[in-house]
Amino acid sequence: MMRSVVLLLLGAHLAYAGTHSLKYFYTAVSGDIDFPEFTTVGLVDEGPFMYFDSNAMKAVPKTEWMRQSVGADYWDSETQTSIGNHQNFKNNIQIAKERFNQSKGVHTYQQMYGCEWDDQTGAKDAFLQYGYHGEDFVSLDFKEMRFISPVQQASISVQKWNNDRGKIEGHRNYFSTVCIEWLQKYVDYGKSSLQRKVSPQVSLLQKSSSSSVTCHATGFYPSGVTISWMKNGQEHHEDVDVGELLPNEDGTFQKTSTIRVSPEEWKNNQFRCVVEHQGETKEEEEIRTNGGDSLPIMPIVAVLIAVVLLIAIGAIGFVVYKKKQGFKPVSGSDDGSNSSAHPQA
Structure with a gap:
């Protein structure tokens, strides 16, 4: 369930022993609020490893192991991708406001997607979810490989995305293969940190x-x-x-x-x-x-999101680079950006 306005916490996918997770969070905000108009955050095993917001307009590492493992091209690419996502999400939040017949006040449009991998059993899992106003909006049912929604206002998007079977198959390949490959790569980058154990x-x-x-x-x-x-x-x-x-x-x-x-x-x-x-x-x-x-609770948004947003745990979001540079989203979204992980509503 999504119950946070700024941090997208769509389900609790925690990093227990043997299980690793890679998540990307996006959050668009409109209205009179002292928060970036758009944020993106990436997390490995629930900890933020990269962050972007529309105030700084620059993607940055959040861990020392990411600083040491990738070069400037990686961050330049992530920055350009996030700038493109910023405009895409500005459009989506406007579409959502129109469908809900809302114009005034503070509004949020969020996305969380990623995958999990158990390094002991090889088991895999994936998730792709959208939220509006802190509530579930659209999600991808990976068993049926179709989008579903609990609200009538999302029916146009659900029908549109489900009719694009090429995009659906792209999601299947991305989440079952590409996402897992880059999760494994990031876990290897940060193994000295990610595999440590510290008691509470x-x-x-x-x-x-x-x-x-x-x-x-x-x-x-x-x-x-x-x-x-x-x-x-x-x-x-x-x-x-x-x-x-x-x-x-x-x-x-x-x-x-x-x-x-x-x-x-x-x-x-x-x-x-x-x-x-x-x-x-x-x-x-x-x-x-x-x-x-x-x-003494650290706000997730300060780190990251964190998310969870988000979170987010830093704050919330992401989409990443060319396949040889990082976690690559599926190609070709409705509005011409280079990722269909967040198509236009």
Whole structure:
């Protein structure tokens, strides 16, 4: 589900042991908002490795391993591709606004696409999704190889794209072969960083004695983590809100789980937060922070998106270069750009 206005979080494809993911996020924004009109972000294993926005108009690496692995031609190509995508997405957000009969206010049009690969089993997966106003708009059903949508306003796009069987086959080849090849290449580029394991630091945080209690896990890598609560030795799921996975500036991740419980219930029962990561379990039952600053959560947009946008985790988006230079989208979109990963609506 897409529930973020700026960071596109279309589904949770986390990088558990053995599984690697490559994602690209795009976000177009219109209206009176202090945010770039267009952003693109690429992520490997949920961490941003490149970023572009329409203010700076320049694609840049977000990791040292990308700086060292590719040359200036790569970034020049990515910059030109993102500039083209900027105009394409400006057109798409206008089309979406017309279909929803909207003209005023802040609006967003987003896309997320990419693939996953398990380096132990060889299993593959792919995803291509669009969102408008933080809600699902169009997605590609890879089992049926056809576009689907939960909203009537997208019916024109769905019919148009499904009638172009050549483009559909291009998607099939791209996501099953090309995307996986470049995911494997990027994993090799960053293997010293991407294959590291860092255990989480776990704390229980509370603003006041009557506030909810938050279990905060941070500084862990890779991103796959599970946070659960125990009450008197039994699993407890009531009144629990699990937060989104967020990136830290150093490439690690953080996540929270908040439980709503009265001071009396907390005092009269034994509550424990259990964090599982890479086969290791950490537990915490003592509140270490009481009153004071908010949680030290890094906004995804600052890193990246991050996304997730996005995210995005930096911020959101991408399309990449010639096949020998990077992750190559399928060719030939409706408006003449060099990628059909984001055709005109």
